[in-house]
Amino acid sequence: MLVGAFAVAHTPQLLIRPETEDRDLVLRVHAAMGRVKRRLEELRPDAIAIVAGDHVEAFFLNAVPALAVYVGRECEGTFGPYRYRLDIHEPLARAVVEQGIERGFDLLYTQDAPLDYAFYVPLHFVMPEPARPIVPLHVNVYLPPQPTPARCHAWGAALGEILRARPERVALIASGGMSHFPGTDRYASPEFDYDRGLLDLLREGRGRELARVTGEELDKRGNIELRTWITLLGAVGDARADVYCYEPSWHHGNAVVEWPIPGS
């Protein structure tokens, strides 16, 4: 069953802070992520399914999957001095890939790919104690052509049905966003007003409208990573967002959001 749903920023400057980053802002985002950790401890999930966009780490140009599922017993990765190894909830991961393919989603699966920091940064801060096994779910956000928002939403709807039919208590986390333009001349000028409009829409439970956004618009608005959120929105339907924080830095719209699941 699906017991919780969250979106969490993953910008690496939250984990490793250069002098260019406002320390108080970073700590405020940490505090919001601490709320997610406490909520997860209340919700007592058996597993955490986390949707993130690989940053050309596991999947370089040798193979570019639109959607992928990690189905091994564990996964690991590195970022700077951080070495992380996380257990995978293998029965749940296998059910997601098998049932996802039955439902018409041609998922890539991996038992070996390294785990990008987009998965690790949120989990570093929100993993409840004791730690839960995870199901990493990749959505291609950085290597065009990416899956359309409509496809991400449809996959999320199928994923939500799969998770709700399972015996395990599952929390779903979308990692990423909001507006940022790494490596471009827009890096210092994200679209914060666009983000705020999106958050207002999500507070009103209108997340399914994002299925109609185009890939071009996401690119233009610095929100290519919103595909992970849109996947989650397919799973949570018309749930209303509780925005824990929106902290715009000089280059990044950092948001932490919960969609409370009725009955959880």
Next chain:
Amino acid sequence: MSADAHYRFPPSAAYPLNRCLYALKSDRAFIDRFLADPVAATAEMGLDEGERADLRRMDRDALVARGAHPYLVFMAGLRLKMAAEPSTLEYF
């Protein structure tokens, strides 16, 4: 995706360049070789002289114009900074 998108289809002609940026982003041993001797490190990646010169300067605009993926340029630069100046960073 339009031709003026921030993130565009990576041209295959730029594959060696993107592979080198990927190594700078994700391969600590290569990062260390690059920091020690960027001429030798880039020579092993099959790049032409112009690409190697732009890489040594980490000239973002020039690299992207050659087909480099902007995110790879960004994170390669950040990882080089992390490796070269670890004491200026706060780890959580």
